[in-house]
Amino acid sequence: MSSSRRMYQRQIPLAITFIVGMIVSFDWFVKWEPLQTLTTTLMNFQIVMVAFMMGFAGVNLVYLHTKRIQRNMSDNKLFDVLLSAILLACLFIWIIVGVGIGQQSDLYKWLFNTFNQSLSATAYAATLFYLASSTYRVLRIRSAETGLLLLVGFITICANIPLFKAWFPILGTILVWISDGLVKYSYRAITIGVGLGGILMGVRTLLAMETGYLGATEE
Amino acid sequence: MATDKHFLERIPNGIYFLLIIGAMSYITLYPLGLPIPVTEMTRATYRAVEALGEGDIMLVDQGYGAGTIASHEPGFVVMFKHAMRKGVKLVILSTSVEGPLLLDSALAKINPEARGYVYGTDWLHVGYVAGGEPAYAAILQDFYSTFTVDYAGTPLSGMPLAHELQAPTYEKIAMVYVQSAGGDVCQGWIRQSAVRYDIPMIQQPLEMMVPTILPYFPINCQGILNGGIGAAEYESVSGLPGEAVKLSDMLSMGGLVCLIFLILGNIGFYLKPKGGN
Amino acid sequence: MADVIGTWIAALLTIAITSLAWKDQPVSKFANHIYIGVVTGNSIVQAWANIMNVGINKITAGNYLYVVAILLGLITYARYSKASFWLYRYPIALVMGIGVGAAMRGSVGGEFLDQIRDSFFQLSVPGDAFTSINNIIFFAILLSSLSYFLFTIRAMRSETAMKLSTLGRYAMMGAFGYSFANTIATRINQYAGRIAFLLIDWLHIAG
Numbered sequence: 001m002s003s004s005r006r007m008y009q010r011q012i013p014l015a016i017t018f019i020v021g022m023i024v025s026f027d028w029f030v031k032w033e034p035l036q037t038l039t040t041t042l043m044n045f046q047i048v049m050v051a052f053m054m055g056f057a058g059v060n061l062v063y064l065h066t067k068r069i070q071r072n073m074s075d076n077k078l079f080d081v082l083l084s085a086i087l088l089a090c091l092f093i094w095i096i097v098g099v100g101i102g103q104q105s106d107l108y109k110w111l112f113n114t115f116n117q118s119l120s121a122t123a124y125a126a127t128l129f130y131l132a133s134s135t136y137r138v139l140r141i142r143s144a145e146t147g148l149l150l151l152v153g154f155i156t157i158c159a160n161i162p163l164f165k166a167w168f169p170i171l172g173t174i175l176v177w178i179s180d181g182l183v184k185y186s187y188r189a190i191t192i193g194v195g196l197g198g199i200l201m202g203v204r205t206l207l208a209m210e211t212g213y214l215g216a217t218e219e
Numbered sequence: 220m221a222t223d224k225h226f227l228e229r230i231p232n233g234i235y236f237l238l239i240i241g242a243m244s245y246i247t248l249y250p251l252g253l254p255i256p257v258t259e260m261t262r263a264t265y266r267a268v269e270a271l272g273e274g275d276i277m278l279v280d281q282g283y284g285a286g287t288i289a290s291h292e293p294g295f296v297v298m299f300k301h302a303m304r305k306g307v308k309l310v311i312l313s314t315s316v317e318g319p320l321l322l323d324s325a326l327a328k329i330n331p332e333a334r335g336y337v338y339g340t341d342w343l344h345v346g347y348v349a350g351g352e353p354a355y356a357a358i359l360q361d362f363y364s365t366f367t368v369d370y371a372g373t374p375l376s377g378m379p380l381a382h383e384l385q386a387p388t389y390e391k392i393a394m395v396y397v398q399s400a401g402g403d404v405c406q407g408w409i410r411q412s413a414v415r416y417d418i419p420m421i422q423q424p425l426e427m428m429v430p431t432i433l434p435y436f437p438i439n440c441q442g443i444l445n446g447g448i449g450a451a452e453y454e455s456v457s458g459l460p461g462e463a464v465k466l467s468d469m470l471s472m473g474g475l476v477c478l479i480f481l482i483l484g485n486i487g488f489y490l491k492p493k494g495g496n
Numbered sequence: 497m498a499d500v501i502g503t504w505i506a507a508l509l510t511i512a513i514t515s516l517a518w519k520d521q522p523v524s525k526f527a528n529h530i531y532i533g534v535v536t537g538n539s540i541v542q543a544w545a546n547i548m549n550v551g552i553n554k555i556t557a558g559n560y561l562y563v564v565a566i567l568l569g570l571i572t573y574a575r576y577s578k579a580s581f582w583l584y585r586y587p588i589a590l591v592m593g594i595g596v597g598a599a600m601r602g603s604v605g606g607e608f609l610d611q612i613r614d615s616f617f618q619l620s621v622p623g624d625a626f627t628s629i630n631n632i633i634f635f636a637i638l639l640s641s642l643s644y645f646l647f648t649i650r651a652m653r654s655e656t657a658m659k660l661s662t663l664g665r666y667a668m669m670g671a672f673g674y675s676f677a678n679t680i681a682t683r684i685n686q687y688a689g690r691i692a693f694l695l696i697d698w699l700h701i702a703g
Contacts (some may be wrong), residue, residue: 021600
């Protein structure tokens with residue numbers, strides 16, 4: 001890659017990351033109105049840009065499923081063609097109704113309440129069965145660590161059940177000890193570690209040591 | 220190999236799943252109506268909201284989707300009702316793409332107009348906001364520069380409550396209430412509001428995200444509602460009954476079935492013949 | 497009438513997705529594909545509303561600076577072109593810089609200083625032996641859990657230090673047990689909502 005191409009394709013974006021990151025960071029420490037206005041404007045720009053990036057999901061789905069329809073048509077897999085066609089149809093219907101007619105419209109609300117709400121809620125909730133299956137088939141007391149994990153888990157499940165808590169009020173006291181002591185201080189250690197790691201990753205990103213977000217290069 | 224397992228470890232998944240569904244369905248038809256013991260974390264949340272005065276503004280991130288509506292909607296409803304009882308004004312936004320469309324279902328249970336709460340003056344809904352943590356920072360810095368219209372498309376210039384949020388917005392907000400399925404949203408709000416501006420904060424993460432937020436209690440986060448369980452406790456402590464109490468009965472039965480099978484699986488593991496493959 | 501039809505469709509889709517727990521079959525695949533389409537469609541609708549609210553409305557109100565934001569947003573789609581991919585790096589550089597700056601500045605206080613400050617509590621409380629013992633145990637849990645993550649310090653490989661980090665490992669396993677129990681509670685609560693919908697709103701056999 002020539003140096004001028006490298007400059008505008010790589011080094012200028014890295015410089016932008018550094019400059020903008022420093023401006024936003026300085027805003028925390030320096031109470032100066034022009035800086036605050038600039039930071040607020042940059043953050044509003046971020047809202048708009050991220051909203052545009054949410055369209056990537058739609059573009060990827062259209063690309064992927066168009067290719068699948070072409071491939072499955074030639075392989076005569078008509079059910080798979082139907083599935084991809086339904087997916088794309090739902091995508092376009094939702095966009096046309098939501099953007100064209102409006103998400104405040106009765107039609108969009110009906111579509112959302114009928115399809116989105118039931119499908120999202122059930123897809124999320126149905127993982128209960130996978131969790132329950134793994135609880136039954138995989139979780140075994142094989143060592144002191146897993147024994148402790150299951151013991152605390154067992155006590156917590158019992159304490160979260162009002163039936164057991166009514167029979168054994170001591171469960172409430174034990175649960176408070178577990179949550180306000182064991183869990184809080186263990187997770188505090190994890191939080192401090194994660195916070196430190198996050199700060200270091202942030203510094204590395206601003207100093208152009210982490211450049212993965214720029215995507216693949218031609219070099 | 221399956222034949223090496225004790226029969227207690229070989230109960231088919233179908234029976235297990237049917238038992239869970241059956242137990243939870245049974246309790247829906249014949250609820251127990253057990254009293255709900257209230258934890259100190261929920262009491263702390265209640266005290267934090269009780270400390271607010273009439274006219275104070277609560278910024279609410281109704282950041283839940285349809286996937287977590289069973290836990291979060293009762294929490295939103297009871298918090299809104301409690302805020303109305305205190306005369307606290309609410310500004311509602313959502314960091315979830317499904318949040319704004321789920322608000323209608325919650326409002327049908329709250330009915331703010333019937334209780335004298337006027338939209339635009341006492342409460343406001345601005346809809347979904349993308350952008351993550353920088354968005355929270357921008358909203359708290361200058362709400363009015365971020366949003367131009369409310370969720371219905373009505374200009375904010377005609378709304379008295381929006382005018383009260385002129386920059387610096389963080390000085391006008393008395394409390395932030397965050398509901399989210401994701402720990403990153405909860406932590407983001409803590410960093411941008413509680414750590415930066417010392418704004419009192421209460422949160423309702425899902426039960427499984429509570430351990431991630433516990434280290435911030437009570438230093439940055441004055442109260443945490445433990446998901447749907449916390450919502451049921453809050454309904455109990457505030458004297459504003461709702462739907463979370465019904466779900467707690469179902470949690471009892473579902474949890475009981477899971478516990479029984481956990482014990483059976485471990486008993487089967489220790490009873491199975493040792494040696495062989 | 498529309499409500500009744502909607503309830504029936506919602507109930508059948510609920511059962512279709514639940515059938516995935518039994519086996520991946522045509523009915524669950526059908527429901528899954530609808531799910532992906534409608535969720536993506538809704539997220540695009542919300543994104544559009546956000547662009548209108550935060551971007552385009554400001555331009556029509558006279559704040560022409562936001563034309564830059566709209567242009568930068570459109571430029572992000574250059575990622576789909578091999579020749580113009582480099583243009584995509586400009587908006588993503590801005591997004592990363594703003595995001596990293598915003599998150600990092602709060603991390604130092606929230607995840608580091610405040611956590612450490614709150615950990616300096618009184619170990620010995622006069623007249624309250626139970627609280628004193630608890631405080632000592634909790635402080636030991638914190639120190640041992642922290643020591644578990646010190647991988648690059650040679651001194652932490654000594655026998656005493658290894659015992660300390662083992663205690664930390666046990667403490668964290670206990671904490672994960674609590675997390676596991678709460679995860680079960682979360683999923684049960686969410687499915688309880690679906691059962692309540694099926695029995696109350698659809699079949700009207702419970703109230």
